[in-house]
Amino acid sequence: MQVPNVLRLIYRNIWVNTDPGSLLILIGLPGLYLVFFGFGFQSITSAGGGGNSYLAYLTPGIMGFQVVMAGTVGGSMLWADRRWGMLSQLLVGPFTRLQYLLGILFTSMLFGLGGAAVMLGVAYALLGSAPTQLVALGVIFGSITVGSILFGSLMLILAAVTKSNTAYNSIQILLLFVVNFASTVFYPLSSRLPVVLKVLFEVNPLTYVADAVRGAYSGSLTANDGLQILVLLVETVVALAVATRTYMRSDVSYE
Amino acid sequence: MVTPGEHRLFAGGPVTPVVNAEKLTSSSSSSPGPVVVAENLRHSYDRRRFALDGVSFTVQRGEVFGLLGRNGAGKSTLIKAMTTLIQPTSGTLRVLGMDPARDGQRIRRRIGVVQQAESFDFTTVQGNLDVYGMLWGIPKAESRQRREQLLAKFDLGEIRKRRAFDISGGQKRRVQVAREFMHDMDVLFLDEPTVGLDVIMRRTLLDSVREEVRRGLTVVFTTHNLEEADYLCDRVAVIDEGRILVLDTVENLKQFYGGKKTIDLTVGNGDAPRFFAALTERLGSRVTVTVNGAAAVVLTDDPKEALSKIAELSQTLGVQLEWLNVRKNTLEDVFLRSVTRGGETLAGS
Numbered sequence: 001m002q003v004p005n006v007l008r009l010i011y012r013n014i015w016v017n018t019d020p021g022s023l024l025i026l027i028g029l030p031g032l033y034l035v036f037f038g039f040g041f042q043s044i045t046s047a048g049g050g051g052n053s054y055l056a057y058l059t060p061g062i063m064g065f066q067v068v069m070a071g072t073v074g075g076s077m078l079w080a081d082r083r084w085g086m087l088s089q090l091l092v093g094p095f096t097r098l099q100y101l102l103g104i105l106f107t108s109m110l111f112g113l114g115g116a117a118v119m120l121g122v123a124y125a126l127l128g129s130a131p132t133q134l135v136a137l138g139v140i141f142g143s144i145t146v147g148s149i150l151f152g153s154l155m156l157i158l159a160a161v162t163k164s165n166t167a168y169n170s171i172q173i174l175l176l177f178v179v180n181f182a183s184t185v186f187y188p189l190s191s192r193l194p195v196v197l198k199v200l201f202e203v204n205p206l207t208y209v210a211d212a213v214r215g216a217y218s219g220s221l222t223a224n225d226g227l228q229i230l231v232l233l234v235e236t237v238v239a240l241a242v243a244t245r246t247y248m249r250s251d252v253s254y255e
Numbered sequence: 256m257v258t259p260g261e262h263r264l265f266a267g268g269p270v271t272p273v274v275n276a277e278k279l280t281s282s283s284s285s286s287p288g289p290v291v292v293a294e295n296l297r298h299s300y301d302r303r304r305f306a307l308d309g310v311s312f313t314v315q316r317g318e319v320f321g322l323l324g325r326n327g328a329g330k331s332t333l334i335k336a337m338t339t340l341i342q343p344t345s346g347t348l349r350v351l352g353m354d355p356a357r358d359g360q361r362i363r364r365r366i367g368v369v370q371q372a373e374s375f376d377f378t379t380v381q382g383n384l385d386v387y388g389m390l391w392g393i394p395k396a397e398s399r400q401r402r403e404q405l406l407a408k409f410d411l412g413e414i415r416k417r418r419a420f421d422i423s424g425g426q427k428r429r430v431q432v433a434r435e436f437m438h439d440m441d442v443l444f445l446d447e448p449t450v451g452l453d454v455i456m457r458r459t460l461l462d463s464v465r466e467e468v469r470r471g472l473t474v475v476f477t478t479h480n481l482e483e484a485d486y487l488c489d490r491v492a493v494i495d496e497g498r499i500l501v502l503d504t505v506e507n508l509k510q511f512y513g514g515k516k517t518i519d520l521t522v523g524n525g526d527a528p529r530f531f532a533a534l535t536e537r538l539g540s541r542v543t544v545t546v547n548g549a550a551a552v553v554l555t556d557d558p559k560e561a562l563s564k565i566a567e568l569s570q571t572l573g574v575q576l577e578w579l580n581v582r583k584n585t586l587e588d589v590f591l592r593s594v595t596r597g598g599e600t601l602a603g604s
Contacts (some may be wrong), residue, residue: 002392012386016376084420085374092338092368092444093390096360 005095009103010110013077017107026069026111027118034062034122037186059123060140060217061185063116064210067144068179070112071151072172074104078159078247079168097248105152105240112148113141131217139216143229147209150236151179153243160243160250183207184214208232288352289313290442290473291320291337296346297497298332306332307343308497314442314475319468321488321505322477323590329497330477331371334446337475338368351441367440369432369448371477375419380411380430383419384437391438398437405433408463410456424451432460442473449483461487481587493590501589508589517585518553518561521578522569530574537564545591549577552591 034055042054081087090100120140124130131137155172162168180186182200184207193201201207208228215221291314298307307329314320322330335341337350339359348355350362376386384405388398406412409429414422419430428451435443445464449457461483464474478484484491485505492502501508522530527549534551535544538561543554555561558581569576 008390008392012376012390015386015389016378016382019377080377084377085370085372086376088340088372089368089370089374090390092340092363092366092370094360094364094392095390 005099006102010107013107027115030062030065060214061210063119064213065185066112066115067147067151067209070108070148071155073111074108074152075155075159077104078156105149108152109148112144116144136216140213143209143212146236150239153239156243157246160247179206184210205235290316292349294347296343298343305497318489319474319487321484321491324494328494334444338444365441367435367443369435369445371446379416381415384434387434388437401437409433445476485586515554515556516558517582519580521550523575523577526574
């Protein structure tokens, strides 16, 4: 039986991108955020009588944060394939451009889901509890799946349009900073925020992922979370369409 | 069983054949016609300058077709078009009887491509071959067997565990070529495959290609190296500024210049431009002088007369002759003459 091309490409992406160093960074970085930010800020909030609340707040946020990590994996894979000549080599092989794109996006998604599962284990170790209901787990992993494809698409657009490694890395660092810290991953959206920051929080897809995961994690999903997931889905479809169009028209070679 | 028209690598070996289900139903796979047909092909990257400017040729099944040209002549663009990586701006192109614009994936399943640029997966030498075998759907046992044969053939056994990025340029090139032989194909496109290889490996590669050609593989081969083209190609096309200047069998091309002789000439002091300018004038329009710094190649029907004029001029101008050699024509002379004269002579012949 012939294995579908997309599955072969996913297997190849995992094969050539899962060296121990990369894995450690992918899974370890969110874990470090959880430990340093979690315990650091909790020590402040608990001094004011906050108890375990910040760690409990941050944990699902960091699970949602995995979608950003997954996105960077996708962008990096495309960039590396361009840089090392494998993109054009694969495209003169038995694959279509679309299959290659889906291979990258699905690999990103797997990294996102794997990272979230690890974070779930870490959260259980830190908090002594984790959601077990199927609906909650479905919302958590569903949001992370959609979010991974969304951020994977955004990073693919960036990787497709940038012409140098320096430009790609610089823009990626800037984007990640804004996306991470203008979201509800680390702190809640406050009405006292400056208007510009507030708008950034509200349009940031990572906020939607973090809120959905947090709602499912704490068993407090609301209609607003459902609406946010719907918006997330629409944004993902748009981002995927733009990524496909950009990548299909992009130069496959590295200059 | 191997389907008609498909070239099985390692034929005669114990390797289990790969049968591509699509090929079994593909009518074009057994078609006896040319493998590549290009008619008036044009391509522009920027809508200002044409990288291909009206290229027409055919490649017959089982032949080695050489594309010779300088850097930027259009060779790689032509390879990119034939391997479906770019779509020509205009003209007609058929590869294995199919249209690259519509049947790209079907074409790509039946071709092998060694691109000019380096290409590697971020893994070991052996890993690169294994990944490629997996990507092409080669069964594991067969893939392992092929990998071992290729590692031995291309002398890569000792570096098999090293990362492809940590090896030398020549070794990288060998990995790239070996990797392409992991799968079966009907046509192999080699875009300057010997760049960076030492003499022995170059010969090993060319002999490997020759061996596969004897078993029915069709090869389209681009190179700067005219000795390689002479050694490997049945027919060559000299391409310059996106146009084919001459196209014929290597033998015919050399025979065309058969009545002529080549004089290689190097002068010893700083007067080379003045000397060669005077020499060109004195030898007249029937003799071609191609100058490269202090060296020149003179193509003439009458080497005796040319030699006497060279000696006379050397005395008159006080220019010392460092090297003087009269020889038969090679493909290099054909090439030089084609690109400097725009192929007028042959086109008109």
